Amino acid sequence: MQEFFSISLIITQHINRSLGDRQGVSLSKVSRYKRSLSxxxxxxxxxxxxxxxxxxxxxxxxxxxxSITSMNYMQYNFGVFNHQDLSNVSKLRRALSFSDFPWMNCNVAHPMTKEPFFGEPYNVFIINGMKLVILSGYGGDYLPESEKKEPTLHISRLGSSVKRWLRYIYDSEDPDYVIVCISDWSGEINEVIKDMEGVGMLVTGSHQQEEDGHEAEGEDPGDSAIGLGVNASQYETYTVPEDGQVPIYHHHHNSQVLHISINFKTRTNTYEYLSHSVANIDKEISQLSEDYNLLDLVHYHL
Structure with missing residues (x-):
């Protein structure tokens, strides 16, 4: 077991079927980047x-x-859908049936039972003996017209859903570190922040992007990550009666690829969070060469 170790969280969004052989960000270039990190x-x-x-x-x-074929090849660990993915629920369900990794969401639910519609709301990762739990949710309110007429799914309130599942996670999983990932950042995220007991990091993606992956006019992605009222090096502290001061790090990004590196130290019976760094790596990814094994695989299967 390693005394000092880090978790590199590589987050993509708004790739829009950009597999490769093009300028800018693509899945094949992200695959090349991941290989270099390994x-x-x-x-x-x-x-x-x-x-x-x-x-x-x-x-x-x-x-x-x-994209699912490519992401299976790249060995994605999990996914969270946004408004683009929910534009066609029937095709989304078919695509997810071929996925080798979980798609998590805590507040897109069945209309009757209000239980998660797609898979599970969270997943547990054992890394260097540490139990890391990642909880995910959908921060938007978009549904296609077909769902409004004959609904097959229901979008529950994000704040109450996150709060309920965090309580369940701490009651049943006893995690060492918790990360919450929310797609389609919106004003409701402020409600989520109120009930983040025991959460180490909150990562949100922007829904204010054009279909080609560029930021909408007037948007400023910043140099690395845009915090919810703070920058990437700051955090807000909340008082929790049982645990004292709990730091929560907010990172809201408009980029297509974000790299968050979180550093830990192994103690006798626990794991100590040390620090983390955040980088918008769109430019770096764009300059990489293609992973032609990925492109050959997609061409073969399709």
Whole structure:
């Protein structure tokens, strides 16, 4: 067991079926970046998507979603859908049936039971013996017209859903560290922040982007990450009666790829959080070469 170790959380969003052989960010270039990270010692990689990778729409008619094929090859650890993915629920369900990794959401639920509609709300990762739990939710309110007429799913309030599942996680899982990931950041995130007991980090993705992945006019992505009222090096502290002061780090990003590195130290019976760094790596990813094994695989299957 490593005394000092780090978790590299690579977060993609709004990839929009950009597999490769193009300028800018693509899944094949992200795959190349992940391979370079795997050579670093004491680094454990978690690859996730905060929505928009599948690019599901009414015109898409391929037998398999090429993004899911690519993400399976890249060994994504989990995904969270956003408004783009929810634009066609039937095709979304078909695409997810081919996914080798979980798609998590705590507040997109069945209309009758209010239980999660797609998979599970959270997942447990054992990294260097540490129990890391990641809880995910959908921060938007978009539903296609077909769902409004004959609903097959229901969007529960994000704040109450996150609070309920955090309580369940601490009652049943006894985690060492908790991360909350929310797709489609909106004003409701302020409600979520009020009840974040025991959460180490909150990561949110922006829904204010164009379909080609560029920021909408007037948006400023900043140099690394945009905090909810703070920058990437600051945090807000909340008083929790049982645990004293609990730091929560907020990172709201408009970029297509974010790299968060979280450093820990192994104690006798616990794990100590040491520090973390955040970087918007869109430019770095864009300059990489393609992973042609990924592109050949997609071409073969489709």
């Amino acid at each position: 050579l670093e010692e004491n680094t454990h990689i978690l690859l996730c998507d905060l929505g928009g990778a599948m690019g599901i729409d009414q015109e898409y008619s391929k037998p398999r979603n090429p």
